[in-house]
Amino acid sequence: MATVVGKGRQSLPCIVCGRLLLNVEGAVNQPYNGTSFTTCGHYGSTVFDPMDSRKRLVINVCDPCLLEAAQQRLVLMKTEVHQPPPELETVIWVPEKEEEDETQASPAAEAGNQSTR
């Protein structure tokens, strides 16, 4: 069986500086003074893009390294935005006329065309 890292007193260390991080008591890899990041893969990665959505990679970054990266504008923040549901507009349907073949145009249409010349 694989060794569980991040369980017990020690969480995974910071992936940037290697600082040791302590776990919140009773948690598995939930560091004090740090943040745990999880990815289920990324299209475009040449090293981790599993087709098995059950697999994840997890890394920790200590708070000082995260703040330093944010100050260098290297961190994105995403916020879920809930849009209002679309509403339906109701109007009377007027079918579009099929384009008439010019060789069989009706006399009324021709008269209309002549009056605009």
Ligand SMILES: [Zn+2]
């Ligand atoms: Zn760090």
